[in-house]
Amino acid sequence: EDQVTQSPEALRLQEGESSSLNCSYTVSGLRGLFWYRQDPGKGPEFLFTLYSAGEEKEKERLKATLTKKESFLHITAPKPEDSATYLCAVHPGGGSQGNLIFGKGTKLSVKP
Amino acid sequence: ETGVTQTPRHLVMGMTNKKSLKCEQHLGHNAMYWYKQSAKKPLELMFVYNFKEQTENNSVPSRFSPECPNSSHLFLHLHTLQPEDSALYLCASSPTGTADTQYFGPGTRLTVL
Numbered sequence: 754e755d756q757v758t759q760s761p762e763a764l765r766l767q768e769g770e771s772s773s774l775n776c777s778y779t780v781s782g783l784r785g786l787f788w789y790r791q792d793p794g795k796g797p798e799f800l801f802t803l804y805s806a807g808e809e810k811e812k813e814r815l816k817a818t819l820t821k822k823e824s825f826l827h828i829t830a831p832k833p834e835d836s837a838t839y840l841c842a843v844h845p846g847g848g849s850q851g852n853l854i855f856g857k858g859t860k861l862s863v864k865p
Numbered sequence: 866e867t868g869v870t871q872t873p874r875h876l877v878m879g880m881t882n883k884k885s886l887k888c889e890q891h892l893g894h895n896a897m898y899w900y901k902q903s904a905k906k907p908l909e910l911m912f913v914y915n916f917k918e919q920t921e922n923n924s925v926p927s928r929f930s931p932e933c934p935n936s937s938h939l940f941l942h943l944h945t946l947q948p949e950d951s952a953l954y955l956c957a958s959s960p961t962g963t964a965d966t967q968y969f970g971p972g973t974r975l976t977v978l
Contacts, residue, residue, distance in 0.1 A: 785965075
């Protein structure tokens with residue numbers, strides 16, 4: 754069964770304290786892995802798409818990496834405004850088109 | 866308006882009411898999606914439309930009825946809902962519907978009394 758697991762469920766950091774969020778996946782082939790940021794009461798905001806192992810993408814303080822079994826979202830010197838829930842989703846190789854499988858998310862809190 | 870918009874943003878309804886959620890995308894995309902987001906659960910895909918044709922119905926109860934009159938508009942008609950249907954309902958769109966990036970609207974917070 755296709756599955757996406759994110760860890761930790763919640764993460765508290767001090768401002769400037771770098772860390773990583775994990776997204777491990779078990780799918781029958783991978784057509785894409787997606788990272789989103791979601792603020793309370795709002796829709797997910799797209800961050801990155803990764804398609805193949807070894808691929809990396811960066812945006813401001815965020816860097817996403819991908820291996821054959823997992824993806825990491827590295828946060829360098831976070832600020833309070835980085836506080837949000839970060840969602841990981843995968844598009845498996847088989848199955849229906851457009852069918853993204855989401856993890857439960859990691860809730861990040863950054864304290865000043 | 867830009868991106869994906871949803872109305873209303875908040876909705877409270879009784880179990881016997883009939884209401885509709887509306888989604889509009891201004892991105893020129895051809896695929897649109899409905900998701901349900903409940904507390905402590907991952908986003909659940911409900912329906913997928915590609916070029917106005919429904920391509921996915923993820924075992925959703927018939928009290929949820931989607932409608933896609935064109936590639937820019939998507940509706941979710943609701944009737945005789947249950948309290949457990951209370952959730953954030955999210956609409957998304959993507960260019961082609963084939964493993965491409967989906968862009969989400971702000972959601973409708975639904976409460977069923």
